[in-house]
Amino acid sequence: MKFTKMHGCGNDYVYVNCFQETVEHPEEVSRRISDRHFGIGADGLILIKPSEKADFEMDMYNADGSSGAMCGNGIRCVAKYVYDYGLTDQTSISVDTKSGVKYLDLMVKDGRVEQVRVNMGAPELTASRIPVLSEAEQVIGRPVEIGGEEYRYTAVSMGNPHAVVFVEETDCLELEKIGPLFEHYSGFPDRINTEFVKVLDDRTVQMRVWERGSGETLACGTGACAVAVAAVLNGVVKGNQVTVKLLGGTLQVEWDREKNLVFMTGPAAVVFDGEINL
Numbered sequence: 651m652k653f654t655k656m657h658g659c660g661n662d663y664v665y666v667n668c669f670q671e672t673v674e675h676p677e678e679v680s681r682r683i684s685d686r687h688f689g690i691g692a693d694g695l696i697l698i699k700p701s702e703k704a705d706f707e708m709d710m711y712n713a714d715g716s717s718g719a720m721c722g723n724g725i726r727c728v729a730k731y732v733y734d735y736g737l738t739d740q741t742s743i744s745v746d747t748k749s750g751v752k753y754l755d756l757m758v759k760d761g762r763v764e765q766v767r768v769n770m771g772a773p774e775l776t777a778s779r780i781p782v783l784s785e786a787e788q789v790i791g792r793p794v795e796i797g798g799e800e801y802r803y804t805a806v807s808m809g810n811p812h813a814v815v816f817v818e819e820t821d822c823l824e825l826e827k828i829g830p831l832f833e834h835y836s837g838f839p840d841r842i843n844t845e846f847v848k849v850l851d852d853r854t855v856q857m858r859v860w861e862r863g864s865g866e867t868l869a870c871g872t873g874a875c876a877v878a879v880a881a882v883l884n885g886v887v888k889g890n891q892v893t894v895k896l897l898g899g900t901l902q903v904e905w906d907r908e909k910n911l912v913f914m915t916g917p918a919a920v921v922f923d924g925e926i927n928l
């Protein structure tokens with residue numbers, strides 16, 4: 651299988667051009683290739699496919715083989731791939747995902763895509779649709795006891811479920827311990843991605859993420875969008891534009907309240923091309 655390893659802010663996936671390759675059993679392939687000792691090493695697998703609904707389709711799998719309906723860092727890399735590898739010459743493209751068609755604008759320098767702006771669509775705040783179990787219709791800064799500790803969290807879906815927790819410090823968090831407790835908490839029927847967020851100033855936040863199906867990653871694009879929405883809803887930032895600092899880089903997120911659309915801008919990079927015998 652020919653592949654390209656790419657990353658967006660250090661959130662790395664193995665990308666396969668399914669205009670040329672056929673991947674049978676992608677769940678199993680994702681588990682194998684994601685292994686950082688016995689595989690290529692990645693947070694998961696992303697298949698770039700032809701689509702009848704949009705210019706391209708993105709089909710993504712986490713490192714444990716589970717399917718992710720949306721991937722913010724992944725979709726920016728898909729945009730870079732299709733442009734840099736000659737599958738399109740357009741700088742505005744559409745990509746179908748399991749959470750609907752997304753629209754992307756490519757920023758090109760010296761013939762190569764450097765940054766991508768993605769219209770991530772509307773955030774979903776209705777608890778039952780995220781899904782999180784809650785008596786209240788929305789979960790904004792609500793208390794929850796997990797692993798014997800009380801946290802306050804805000805639930806947002808950006809096509810996939812996120813629990814956003816504001817904390818005093820992110821550096822000292824024992825994410826390997828707390829992350830799985832959130833991911834498998836009984837109140838989150840489809841498991842969850844969890845962001846722990848420190849507010850740096852009224853426009854900037856810093857986060858660490860425990861991703862459903864992949865563990866701690868250096869960045870999560872949908873997570874950064876969920877964090878920006880949660881930051882606005884909890885009144886910890888001014889305005890609707892948030893700079894989100896992640897372990898692997900920085901993303902700019904804007905929540906257009908009038909249109910109720912979230913826009914994310916950030917980098918996409920190729921690490922290397924390769925070929926693996928499966």
Ligand SMILES: N[C@@H](CCC[C@H](N)C(=O)O)C(=O)O
Nearest residue numbers: 718721722723810870871872
């Ligand atoms: N890293 C991604 C999100 C990938 C999917 C997620 N782990 C899930 O299962 O929902 C991003 O950049 O958004």
